[in-house]
Structure formats: C-alpha cells, structure tokens
Amino acid sequence: MKIICIGRNYAQHAKELGNEIPDEPVVFLKPETALIPRGHPFYYPAHSQDVHFEVELVVRIDKVGKHIEERFAPRYYSSIGLGLDFTARDIQQECKAKGLPWEKAKAWDHSAPLSEAFIPLSEIHDINDVSFSLTQNGALVQKGNSKDMLFSIDRLIQEVSKYFTLKIGDLIYTGTPAGVGPISVGDELIGKIGEREMFRLTVK
Numbered sequence: 780m781k782i783i784c785i786g787r788n789y790a791q792h793a794k795e796l797g798n799e800i801p802d803e804p805v806v807f808l809k810p811e812t813a814l815i816p817r818g819h820p821f822y823y824p825a826h827s828q829d830v831h832f833e834v835e836l837v838v839r840i841d842k843v844g845k846h847i848e849e850r851f852a853p854r855y856y857s858s859i860g861l862g863l864d865f866t867a868r869d870i871q872q873e874c875k876a877k878g879l880p881w882e883k884a885k886a887w888d889h890s891a892p893l894s895e896a897f898i899p900l901s902e903i904h905d906i907n908d909v910s911f912s913l914t915q916n917g918a919l920v921q922k923g924n925s926k927d928m929l930f931s932i933d934r935l936i937q938e939v940s941k942y943f944t945l946k947i948g949d950l951i952y953t954g955t956p957a958g959v960g961p962i963s964v965g966d967e968l969i970g971k972i973g974e975r976e977m978f979r980l981t982v983k
C-alpha cells in the first residue's frame with residue numbers, strides 16, 4: 780500500500796508557512812513504514828530538532844481505481860480516520876531552499892501515525908463538513924473542518940488518481956489546517972473528529 784499526502788490544502792495553513800495558494804493539489808508520498816505498528820511507541824527522531832505536528836483527515840481507499848472522476852469518487856472509500864503528518868520542518872526548509880524532494884523531511888519511519896478506528900461514512904452527516912482537532916498537553920492547537928479544504932476529498936481522489944492507481948488499503952492524508960507547531964519529548968497529542976477521540980500519542 781501507499782500513503783498519498785496532500786500539502787497546502789487549507790488556505791490559512793499555506794499562509795502560515797509563507798506558501799502560495801496552489802491551483803492544483805500539492806502531492807507527495809510516504810511509504811508503508813511511515814505508519815506506526817500497533818502498540819509501538821512514537822520516538823522523537825534523531826535526525827531532526829524541529830518536528831512539527833500536522834493533524835489531517837485520512838481517507839482509506841477500498842476499491843481499485845484509476846482516472847476516477849470526482850462524481851464517482853464516493854464509491855472508492857467508505858470511512859474516514861485521523862492521522863498526523865509529522866514533518867521535520869528543519870529538513871523541509873533545507874530541501875525547499877535547495878529545490879530538493881521532501882522525503883527526508885516527511886517520509887521517515889513512523890512519520891504518519893494513524894487512528895486505529897475509522898468512522899463509517901454512514902455515521903458522517905456530510906463529508907464536506909467534518910470537524911477535527913488536535914490538542915497538545917491539553918491545549919487546543921489545531922482545529923479544522925473539511926469544508927475549508929481548497930480541494931475536497933472527492934476532488935483529491937480525481938486529481939491523485941490521474942497519476943497513481945489507487946489500490947485497496949491506500950491512504951490519503953488530506954492536508955492540515957493552520958496551527959502546526961513543534962513537538963517535544965513527553966508531549967501528549969490527542970486527535971479528535973468532532974467530539975470522538977481518534978488517537979492519543981505520547982512522544983518518547
């Protein structure tokens with residue numbers, strides 16, 4: 780399986796990092812090893828001094844498809860989860876400055892923690908109005924809603940499936956809202972969709 784990540788999908792977040800609003804989705808990949816095996820703790824990686832959290836709604840693909848039209852996209856997923864797109868911001872700034880790819884900043888082992896549970900779409904009233912949040916040591920740091928995405932989930936499926944065959948189990952991390960910030964050893968991060976706790980992670 781593969782993890783497809785979308786960058787700059789919320790205008791406020793693009794602005795906070797000094798990026799332009801994209802006219803097509805910014806896409807990058809993480810390998811399967813970016814997931815954290817069940818029950819495994821998250822350790823602050825040795826290669827960075829400035830890891831940031833980015834909380835994101837995550838779609839899991841459950842049907843194979845290529846060149847999927849936006850109007851048919853809802854047939855290709857049936858649940859939504861929540862994850863973190865951990866980013867080594869120091870390495871990313873270096874890569875950006877040199878015009879290099881982002882993998883060292885984004886795709887390292889365990890950089891994509893994911894909720895164990897996914898919420899079936901039958902329990903979601905409107906996929907384009909899903910609120911989610913992240914707290915860091917009890918303080919609310921990120922708050923988002925899928926209605927503020929520059930490219931909706933269905934549009935993202937259309938766009939990414941132009942390039943990649945989507946396979947069962949593939950994940951799409953749909954971009955982060957404003958409020959990203961650094962983590963420290965000892966932090967507790969709790970992600971919620973609506974009021975429902977989706978994950979709880981301690982940085983070791």
Ligand code: MG
Binds near residue numbers: 785786833835864955
């Ligand atoms: Mg992200």
